[in-house]
Amino acid sequence: MVNFWSSIFVLPKWFYTKVDSLCSGFLWNNNTSSAAGARVSWVNICKPKSEGGLGIRQLEEFEMVFRLKRLWLFFSASGSLWVPWLSKNRFGGRSLWLINDSPRFSMTVRSMIQLKQELQGLLRCSIGDEKTKLFWYDYWTKLGPLHLLFGPSGPRALRIPLNATVSQAVSNGHWNLPPARSDFAETLQVILSTISAPSDTDGSDVYLWRTQAGGFGASFSSRVTWERIHNPNPLVQWHSVVWFKKEIPRCSFISLTAFLRRLPTRDRYMAYPPASLDAVVALCRHLQGPHVQRAVVMLKLLSQVIVYNLWCERNGRIFRDVSLNQEAFFRMVDRGMRDRLLSPSLVTTFSPSLLKLYLWFLTLYS
Structure with missing residues (x-):
């Protein structure tokens, strides 16, 4: 709406x-x-x-x-x-x-x-009959809008009115400009020598918009436009640990707040982000082996489930005065991992499966 x-x-x-x-x-x-x-x-x-x-x-x-x-x-x-x-x-x-x-x-x-003024990097005009394209304002040559290049004296120097279209600079099928008296005018004439003079058979002028590849096309893209005008911030190294295809949304959100140092766990005296989270990021970035891609997914998922359940344990102790022992906490994490790894979206024909990798991980570190 x-x-x-x-x-x-x-x-x-x-x-x-x-x-x-x-x-x-x-x-x-x-x-x-x-x-x-x-x-x-x-x-x-x-x-x-x-x-x-x-x-x-x-x-x-x-x-x-x-x-x-x-x-x-x-x-x-x-x-x-x-x-x-x-x-x-x-x-x-x-x-x-x-x-x-x-x-x-x-x-x-x-x-x-x-x-x-914002259109200079986003809008272009393709060459047609040039009956609507303005000579001084439209971006129709490599020099950009010519009024910015020549300044207020441009119309007098080139003998072309400020409101003239590009077609008004053509006579008998050829560009009709006075002899160049400045470096800018000379450069313009050199560029025009590589461009055919417009004619009625060329069709109408067509405006183009910036595309994702950096060129220009005949359609508007909201996403590409937003990316062009958005002021980027520094990238964070841990975003791939929080957001990935097989994530659990609620766990990803809690992990995000943990990496942003905004998860309330009553341990603000510790260094942030916690060393364990830094270790997960480093491990996922440098892990090697024949099944490294699926192993990284399993480790990301496990770290999120642990962070989420730690947050739930904190809430239980503060607001409900209940707590879990180490074994019960492990069962909560294990249940969350198995529920996710047994979901139909993660069942594949690849061997070993994510569930097998997780079970192997448990036998290795238990």
Whole structure:
């Protein structure tokens, strides 16, 4: 619902702050009345898993993707009636590049105008008849938007109006520019010598958007756009120990809080993260042998189940005044491992199976 309305309107920041607060309260307290007592800040929770977060996208940050998508829909002429209506009734038939921000526009339109500079690394225009592509503003050569290169004196130096399309720089099927009087003008003429002059038979101009491979394509990807505008944080070495294909979700979450030094176990005087967790990470990274891949999965799963049951044991001793002895605790961990390893999703034809590796591990260290 939030994504739907964000894709249509520019919502106020307090709205996203409130929704994030509700989500944080539900995650930590199982209610939406308050987020008090949260062990990890919502900003850190919304980091990618490889950066030590839960992989949830922060709404206010992802809202920028919707704003950029509106710009893509406008330039790509998506077929929506909103595009020609906006061009004719609000912009007076002029290009968005030539429109300045003004209070007379709605917040949605103003957000589009304010993001024009962000399009330089995301939007390109392929060569067509050049009747809609602006000579000075569109990214149609390797030099980028030419108005940034030539400055305010560019239109006078090249004798091309500021609102001219690329087709207006062509005469009788050839580029029609005055003799170069600057290094920039000379470089432009060299580049144009490698580009065929546009004609009516080339078809209409087509705008392209950044793709995951680094090039440009004719479709918009929200995920790729978010990755482009997201400010990355340092990667954590332990994310593959917490998140993997055969994980137990509740154990992964508790292990995440342990690695983030936010798991309440009344042992804050110890070094964090605990040496045992560091040892698991090192072992999983350097383990060798013929069945190393399945053995690493088994070790990751075992470490998560142990951490989870230690946390449950802590809660039982503090809140219910009950405790388990060493043997009973081992049976709890063993039961959790067997339940997971006997699940249909982990039953394979490979030999040895994860269950056999686990049983071998027990006989080796028991």
